Amino acid sequence: MTDRIALFPLSAVLFPGVVLPLHLFEERYLRMLADLRAGPEPHRFGVVALELGRETAGFGVPGVPGEPGGPGVPAEPLASDGLSGLGGAGEPPAPLRLAEIGCVADLQEVVPLPEDRYDVVSVGGRRFRLKELDRSGPYLCGDVEYLPEETGAAGxxxxxxxxxxxxxxxxxxxxxxxxxxxxxxxxxxxxxxxxxxxxxxxxxxxxxxxxxxxxxxxxxxxxxxxxxxxxxxxxxxxxxxxxxxxxxxxxxxx
Structure with missing residues:
Protein backbone atom coordinates (compact mmCIF):
# COMPACT_ATOMS: atom_id res chain seq x y z
CA MET A 1 0.00 0.00 0.00
CA THR A 2 1.31 3.46 -0.90
CA ASP A 3 0.76 6.91 0.58
CA ARG A 4 0.82 10.27 -1.25
CA ILE A 5 3.01 12.88 0.49
CA ALA A 6 4.65 16.20 -0.35
CA LEU A 7 8.35 15.91 -1.17
CA PHE A 8 11.27 18.17 -0.28
CA PRO A 9 14.43 17.40 -2.30
CA LEU A 10 17.51 18.18 -0.23
CA SER A 11 21.25 17.96 -0.78
CA ALA A 12 21.55 16.00 2.47
CA VAL A 13 20.25 12.74 3.90
CA LEU A 14 17.69 12.75 6.73
CA PHE A 15 17.67 9.83 9.18
CA PRO A 16 14.89 8.73 11.54
CA GLY A 17 15.08 10.51 14.89
CA VAL A 18 17.34 13.30 13.62
CA VAL A 19 16.36 16.98 13.86
CA LEU A 20 16.09 18.86 10.55
CA PRO A 21 16.01 22.69 10.62
CA LEU A 22 14.88 24.38 7.40
CA HIS A 23 14.62 28.01 6.31
CA LEU A 24 11.74 28.38 3.84
CA PHE A 25 11.31 31.28 1.46
CA GLU A 26 10.56 29.88 -2.01
CA GLU A 27 6.93 30.23 -3.02
CA ARG A 28 6.43 26.52 -3.70
CA TYR A 29 7.68 25.51 -0.25
CA LEU A 30 5.65 28.24 1.44
CA ARG A 31 2.64 26.75 -0.33
CA MET A 32 3.66 23.28 0.83
CA LEU A 33 3.95 24.50 4.42
CA ALA A 34 0.54 26.19 4.26
CA ASP A 35 -1.08 23.05 2.85
CA LEU A 36 0.52 20.87 5.53
CA ARG A 37 -0.64 23.11 8.37
CA ALA A 38 -4.15 23.37 6.93
CA GLY A 39 -4.48 19.60 6.80
CA PRO A 40 -4.99 17.06 9.58
CA GLU A 41 -2.20 16.16 11.98
CA PRO A 42 0.40 14.79 11.95
CA HIS A 43 1.90 17.38 9.60
CA ARG A 44 4.60 15.60 7.65
CA PHE A 45 6.42 15.60 4.32
CA GLY A 46 9.07 13.45 2.68
CA VAL A 47 12.75 14.35 2.40
CA VAL A 48 14.59 12.79 -0.53
CA ALA A 49 18.27 13.30 -1.23
CA LEU A 50 19.36 14.85 -4.49
CA GLU A 51 21.69 12.51 -6.35
CA LEU A 52 21.99 15.01 -9.19
CA GLY A 53 20.99 18.66 -9.26
CA ARG A 54 20.56 21.25 -6.53
CA GLU A 55 17.92 22.19 -4.00
CA THR A 56 16.73 25.20 -6.00
CA ALA A 57 16.35 23.24 -9.23
CA GLY A 58 12.93 23.20 -10.83
CA PHE A 59 10.78 20.15 -11.31
CA GLY A 60 12.70 18.70 -14.25
CA VAL A 61 11.31 15.27 -13.45
CA PRO A 62 8.48 13.26 -14.95
CA GLY A 63 6.33 11.16 -12.68
CA VAL A 64 7.12 7.51 -13.32
CA PRO A 65 9.99 5.54 -11.72
CA GLY A 66 12.13 3.91 -14.35
CA GLU A 67 11.72 6.84 -16.72
CA PRO A 68 14.19 9.74 -16.90
CA GLY A 69 13.92 11.66 -13.66
CA GLY A 70 12.28 8.85 -11.71
CA PRO A 71 13.86 7.59 -8.49
CA GLY A 72 17.51 6.77 -9.12
CA VAL A 73 17.24 7.62 -12.83
CA PRO A 74 18.79 10.68 -14.53
CA ALA A 75 16.31 13.35 -15.54
CA GLU A 76 15.98 14.71 -19.03
CA PRO A 77 16.12 18.52 -18.93
CA LEU A 78 12.66 19.98 -19.43
CA ALA A 79 11.58 23.41 -20.53
CA SER A 80 11.52 26.04 -17.79
CA ASP A 81 8.25 26.15 -15.87
CA GLY A 82 9.01 29.45 -14.18
CA LEU A 83 10.63 27.92 -11.10
CA SER A 84 14.08 28.94 -9.94
CA GLY A 85 17.18 26.93 -10.65
CA LEU A 86 16.39 26.02 -14.24
CA GLY A 87 19.20 28.14 -15.60
CA GLY A 88 19.36 31.73 -16.71
CA ALA A 89 18.51 33.17 -20.08
CA GLY A 90 19.93 30.97 -22.80
CA GLU A 91 20.99 28.28 -20.33
CA PRO A 92 19.62 24.72 -20.41
CA PRO A 93 17.45 23.61 -17.47
CA ALA A 94 19.21 21.74 -14.68
CA PRO A 95 18.68 17.96 -14.61
CA LEU A 96 17.46 16.44 -11.37
CA ARG A 97 17.76 12.93 -9.94
CA LEU A 98 16.26 11.86 -6.63
CA ALA A 99 17.26 8.98 -4.37
CA GLU A 100 14.87 6.05 -4.23
CA ILE A 101 14.87 5.81 -0.41
CA GLY A 102 13.85 8.82 1.66
CA CYS A 103 12.68 9.71 5.15
CA VAL A 104 9.50 11.31 6.45
CA ALA A 105 9.97 14.63 8.27
CA ASP A 106 7.47 15.27 11.09
CA LEU A 107 6.85 18.99 11.47
CA GLN A 108 7.53 20.10 15.07
CA GLU A 109 7.88 23.89 15.09
CA VAL A 110 7.14 26.77 12.72
CA VAL A 111 8.57 30.26 13.36
CA PRO A 112 7.26 33.08 11.11
CA LEU A 113 9.88 35.62 10.01
CA PRO A 114 9.72 38.97 8.21
CA GLU A 115 9.33 39.07 4.42
CA ASP A 116 7.19 35.92 4.31
CA ARG A 117 9.93 33.56 5.45
CA TYR A 118 9.76 30.74 7.97
CA ASP A 119 12.14 28.74 10.10
CA VAL A 120 10.78 25.25 10.61
CA VAL A 121 12.04 22.34 12.68
CA SER A 122 11.18 18.76 11.81
CA VAL A 123 12.27 15.35 13.07
CA GLY A 124 12.99 12.34 10.90
CA GLY A 125 10.32 9.66 11.05
CA ARG A 126 9.70 6.58 8.91
CA ARG A 127 11.78 5.59 5.91
CA PHE A 128 10.06 5.14 2.58
CA ARG A 129 10.66 3.95 -0.95
CA LEU A 130 9.67 6.49 -3.60
CA LYS A 131 7.46 4.67 -6.09
CA GLU A 132 6.15 7.46 -8.31
CA LEU A 133 6.55 11.21 -8.68
CA ASP A 134 3.82 13.76 -9.30
CA ARG A 135 4.91 17.16 -10.60
CA SER A 136 1.44 18.39 -11.56
CA GLY A 137 1.07 20.70 -8.54
CA PRO A 138 3.01 23.69 -7.21
CA TYR A 139 5.49 21.38 -5.44
CA LEU A 140 6.64 17.81 -5.84
CA CYS A 141 4.55 15.01 -4.41
CA GLY A 142 5.13 11.30 -4.52
CA ASP A 143 3.58 7.93 -3.88
CA VAL A 144 5.70 6.24 -1.23
CA GLU A 145 5.84 2.81 0.35
CA TYR A 146 6.90 2.80 4.00
CA LEU A 147 9.74 0.48 4.95
CA PRO A 148 9.89 -1.74 8.04
CA GLU A 149 12.54 -1.18 10.69
CA GLU A 150 14.14 -4.56 11.26
CA THR A 151 16.96 -5.26 13.70
CA GLY A 152 18.39 -8.16 11.74
CA ALA A 153 21.29 -10.12 13.18
CA ALA A 154 22.61 -7.17 15.19
CA GLY A 155 24.08 -8.98 18.18
Whole structure:
Protein backbone atom coordinates (compact mmCIF):
# COMPACT_ATOMS: atom_id res chain seq x y z
CA MET A 1 0.00 0.00 0.00
CA THR A 2 1.31 3.46 -0.90
CA ASP A 3 0.76 6.91 0.58
CA ARG A 4 0.82 10.27 -1.25
CA ILE A 5 3.01 12.88 0.49
CA ALA A 6 4.65 16.20 -0.35
CA LEU A 7 8.35 15.91 -1.17
CA PHE A 8 11.27 18.17 -0.28
CA PRO A 9 14.43 17.40 -2.30
CA LEU A 10 17.51 18.18 -0.23
CA SER A 11 21.25 17.96 -0.78
CA ALA A 12 21.55 16.00 2.47
CA VAL A 13 20.25 12.74 3.90
CA LEU A 14 17.69 12.75 6.73
CA PHE A 15 17.67 9.83 9.18
CA PRO A 16 14.89 8.73 11.54
CA GLY A 17 15.08 10.51 14.89
CA VAL A 18 17.34 13.30 13.62
CA VAL A 19 16.36 16.98 13.86
CA LEU A 20 16.09 18.86 10.55
CA PRO A 21 16.01 22.69 10.62
CA LEU A 22 14.88 24.38 7.40
CA HIS A 23 14.62 28.01 6.31
CA LEU A 24 11.74 28.38 3.84
CA PHE A 25 11.31 31.28 1.46
CA GLU A 26 10.56 29.88 -2.01
CA GLU A 27 6.93 30.23 -3.02
CA ARG A 28 6.43 26.52 -3.70
CA TYR A 29 7.68 25.51 -0.25
CA LEU A 30 5.65 28.24 1.44
CA ARG A 31 2.64 26.75 -0.33
CA MET A 32 3.66 23.28 0.83
CA LEU A 33 3.95 24.50 4.42
CA ALA A 34 0.54 26.19 4.26
CA ASP A 35 -1.08 23.05 2.85
CA LEU A 36 0.52 20.87 5.53
CA ARG A 37 -0.64 23.11 8.37
CA ALA A 38 -4.15 23.37 6.93
CA GLY A 39 -4.48 19.60 6.80
CA PRO A 40 -4.99 17.06 9.58
CA GLU A 41 -2.20 16.16 11.98
CA PRO A 42 0.40 14.79 11.95
CA HIS A 43 1.90 17.38 9.60
CA ARG A 44 4.60 15.60 7.65
CA PHE A 45 6.42 15.60 4.32
CA GLY A 46 9.07 13.45 2.68
CA VAL A 47 12.75 14.35 2.40
CA VAL A 48 14.59 12.79 -0.53
CA ALA A 49 18.27 13.30 -1.23
CA LEU A 50 19.36 14.85 -4.49
CA GLU A 51 21.69 12.51 -6.35
CA LEU A 52 21.99 15.01 -9.19
CA GLY A 53 20.99 18.66 -9.26
CA ARG A 54 20.56 21.25 -6.53
CA GLU A 55 17.92 22.19 -4.00
CA THR A 56 16.73 25.20 -6.00
CA ALA A 57 16.35 23.24 -9.23
CA GLY A 58 12.93 23.20 -10.83
CA PHE A 59 10.78 20.15 -11.31
CA GLY A 60 12.70 18.70 -14.25
CA VAL A 61 11.31 15.27 -13.45
CA PRO A 62 8.48 13.26 -14.95
CA GLY A 63 6.33 11.16 -12.68
CA VAL A 64 7.12 7.51 -13.32
CA PRO A 65 9.99 5.54 -11.72
CA GLY A 66 12.13 3.91 -14.35
CA GLU A 67 11.72 6.84 -16.72
CA PRO A 68 14.19 9.74 -16.90
CA GLY A 69 13.92 11.66 -13.66
CA GLY A 70 12.28 8.85 -11.71
CA PRO A 71 13.86 7.59 -8.49
CA GLY A 72 17.51 6.77 -9.12
CA VAL A 73 17.24 7.62 -12.83
CA PRO A 74 18.79 10.68 -14.53
CA ALA A 75 16.31 13.35 -15.54
CA GLU A 76 15.98 14.71 -19.03
CA PRO A 77 16.12 18.52 -18.93
CA LEU A 78 12.66 19.98 -19.43
CA ALA A 79 11.58 23.41 -20.53
CA SER A 80 11.52 26.04 -17.79
CA ASP A 81 8.25 26.15 -15.87
CA GLY A 82 9.01 29.45 -14.18
CA LEU A 83 10.63 27.92 -11.10
CA SER A 84 14.08 28.94 -9.94
CA GLY A 85 17.18 26.93 -10.65
CA LEU A 86 16.39 26.02 -14.24
CA GLY A 87 19.20 28.14 -15.60
CA GLY A 88 19.36 31.73 -16.71
CA ALA A 89 18.51 33.17 -20.08
CA GLY A 90 19.93 30.97 -22.80
CA GLU A 91 20.99 28.28 -20.33
CA PRO A 92 19.62 24.72 -20.41
CA PRO A 93 17.45 23.61 -17.47
CA ALA A 94 19.21 21.74 -14.68
CA PRO A 95 18.68 17.96 -14.61
CA LEU A 96 17.46 16.44 -11.37
CA ARG A 97 17.76 12.93 -9.94
CA LEU A 98 16.26 11.86 -6.63
CA ALA A 99 17.26 8.98 -4.37
CA GLU A 100 14.87 6.05 -4.23
CA ILE A 101 14.87 5.81 -0.41
CA GLY A 102 13.85 8.82 1.66
CA CYS A 103 12.68 9.71 5.15
CA VAL A 104 9.50 11.31 6.45
CA ALA A 105 9.97 14.63 8.27
CA ASP A 106 7.47 15.27 11.09
CA LEU A 107 6.85 18.99 11.47
CA GLN A 108 7.53 20.10 15.07
CA GLU A 109 7.88 23.89 15.09
CA VAL A 110 7.14 26.77 12.72
CA VAL A 111 8.57 30.26 13.36
CA PRO A 112 7.26 33.08 11.11
CA LEU A 113 9.88 35.62 10.01
CA PRO A 114 9.72 38.97 8.21
CA GLU A 115 9.33 39.07 4.42
CA ASP A 116 7.19 35.92 4.31
CA ARG A 117 9.93 33.56 5.45
CA TYR A 118 9.76 30.74 7.97
CA ASP A 119 12.14 28.74 10.10
CA VAL A 120 10.78 25.25 10.61
CA VAL A 121 12.04 22.34 12.68
CA SER A 122 11.18 18.76 11.81
CA VAL A 123 12.27 15.35 13.07
CA GLY A 124 12.99 12.34 10.90
CA GLY A 125 10.32 9.66 11.05
CA ARG A 126 9.70 6.58 8.91
CA ARG A 127 11.78 5.59 5.91
CA PHE A 128 10.06 5.14 2.58
CA ARG A 129 10.66 3.95 -0.95
CA LEU A 130 9.67 6.49 -3.60
CA LYS A 131 7.46 4.67 -6.09
CA GLU A 132 6.15 7.46 -8.31
CA LEU A 133 6.55 11.21 -8.68
CA ASP A 134 3.82 13.76 -9.30
CA ARG A 135 4.91 17.16 -10.60
CA SER A 136 1.44 18.39 -11.56
CA GLY A 137 1.07 20.70 -8.54
CA PRO A 138 3.01 23.69 -7.21
CA TYR A 139 5.49 21.38 -5.44
CA LEU A 140 6.64 17.81 -5.84
CA CYS A 141 4.55 15.01 -4.41
CA GLY A 142 5.13 11.30 -4.52
CA ASP A 143 3.58 7.93 -3.88
CA VAL A 144 5.70 6.24 -1.23
CA GLU A 145 5.84 2.81 0.35
CA TYR A 146 6.90 2.80 4.00
CA LEU A 147 9.74 0.48 4.95
CA PRO A 148 9.89 -1.74 8.04
CA GLU A 149 12.54 -1.18 10.69
CA GLU A 150 14.14 -4.56 11.26
CA THR A 151 16.96 -5.26 13.70
CA GLY A 152 18.39 -8.16 11.74
CA ALA A 153 21.29 -10.12 13.18
CA ALA A 154 22.61 -7.17 15.19
CA GLY A 155 24.08 -8.98 18.18
CA UNK A 156 25.53 -7.42 21.31
CA UNK A 157 29.11 -7.82 20.03
CA UNK A 158 28.39 -5.78 16.90
CA UNK A 159 26.63 -3.07 18.92
CA UNK A 160 29.56 -2.81 21.36
CA UNK A 161 32.06 -2.73 18.49
CA UNK A 162 30.31 0.15 16.73
CA UNK A 163 29.92 2.08 19.99
CA UNK A 164 33.66 1.76 20.72
CA UNK A 165 34.63 2.72 17.18
CA UNK A 166 32.33 5.73 17.24
CA UNK A 167 33.83 7.01 20.50
CA UNK A 168 37.33 6.50 19.05
CA UNK A 169 36.32 8.35 15.88
CA UNK A 170 35.03 11.32 17.90
CA UNK A 171 38.25 11.36 19.91
CA UNK A 172 40.33 11.42 16.71
CA UNK A 173 38.17 14.22 15.30
CA UNK A 174 38.63 16.30 18.45
CA UNK A 175 42.39 15.65 18.46
CA UNK A 176 42.56 16.84 14.85
CA UNK A 177 40.92 20.14 15.77
CA UNK A 178 37.25 19.56 15.00
CA UNK A 179 34.55 20.85 17.33
CA UNK A 180 32.68 17.64 18.20
CA UNK A 181 30.48 19.20 20.87
CA UNK A 182 29.38 17.35 23.98
CA UNK A 183 29.78 13.56 24.15
CA UNK A 184 26.93 11.82 22.39
CA UNK A 185 24.61 9.63 24.47
CA UNK A 186 24.56 6.42 22.48
CA UNK A 187 21.40 4.31 22.66
CA UNK A 188 21.50 0.57 23.28
CA UNK A 189 18.80 -0.17 20.72
CA UNK A 190 20.53 -1.32 17.49
CA UNK A 191 18.13 0.54 15.18
CA UNK A 192 18.42 3.85 17.06
CA UNK A 193 22.20 3.43 17.39
CA UNK A 194 22.59 2.76 13.67
CA UNK A 195 20.76 5.97 12.75
CA UNK A 196 22.56 8.16 15.29
CA UNK A 197 25.97 6.97 14.11
CA UNK A 198 24.95 7.41 10.47
CA UNK A 199 23.82 10.99 11.10
CA UNK A 200 26.76 11.99 13.31
CA UNK A 201 29.62 10.65 11.19
CA UNK A 202 31.10 13.00 8.60
CA UNK A 203 30.62 11.08 5.36
CA UNK A 204 30.05 11.60 1.68
CA UNK A 205 26.32 11.94 0.87
CA UNK A 206 26.48 8.74 -1.18
CA UNK A 207 27.74 6.83 1.87
CA UNK A 208 24.97 8.31 4.00
CA UNK A 209 22.36 7.39 1.42
CA UNK A 210 23.58 3.79 1.40
CA UNK A 211 23.27 3.70 5.18
CA UNK A 212 19.71 5.02 5.03
CA UNK A 213 18.83 2.39 2.42
CA UNK A 214 20.32 -0.56 4.37
CA UNK A 215 17.76 -3.32 4.75
CA UNK A 216 18.10 -3.58 8.53
CA UNK A 217 20.08 -2.32 11.52
CA UNK A 218 22.58 -5.18 11.34
CA UNK A 219 23.58 -4.36 7.76
CA UNK A 220 23.76 -0.66 8.65
CA UNK A 221 25.92 -1.26 11.74
CA UNK A 222 28.32 -3.52 9.83
CA UNK A 223 28.69 -0.85 7.15
CA UNK A 224 29.26 1.77 9.86
CA UNK A 225 31.90 -0.41 11.48
CA UNK A 226 33.84 -0.45 8.22
CA UNK A 227 33.29 3.26 7.56
CA UNK A 228 34.39 4.25 11.07
CA UNK A 229 37.56 2.18 10.69
CA UNK A 230 38.25 3.88 7.36
CA UNK A 231 37.56 7.39 8.63
CA UNK A 232 39.62 6.90 11.79
CA UNK A 233 42.61 5.73 9.73
CA UNK A 234 42.24 8.79 7.51
CA UNK A 235 42.15 11.07 10.55
CA UNK A 236 45.28 9.42 11.92
CA UNK A 237 47.03 10.32 8.65
CA UNK A 238 45.91 13.97 8.67
CA UNK A 239 47.49 16.68 10.84
CA UNK A 240 44.26 18.72 11.12
CA UNK A 241 40.71 18.82 9.83
CA UNK A 242 38.68 21.92 8.93
CA UNK A 243 37.13 23.60 11.95
CA UNK A 244 33.39 23.27 12.28
CA UNK A 245 30.57 21.62 14.09
CA UNK A 246 30.62 17.84 14.36
CA UNK A 247 26.87 17.77 13.96
CA UNK A 248 25.85 20.60 11.64
CA UNK A 249 22.61 21.95 13.06
CA UNK A 250 22.45 24.92 10.69
CA UNK A 251 19.24 25.37 8.75
CA UNK A 252 19.06 24.21 5.15
CA UNK A 253 17.80 27.05 2.95
CA UNK A 254 15.38 26.01 0.27
Missing amino acids: ADLVRRVRRLFHLYRHRLAAAGADVGDPAELPDDPVALSYLVAAATVLDPADKQRLLAAEDAAHRLRAERDLLLRETRLLDALPTVPAGQFLDASAHPN
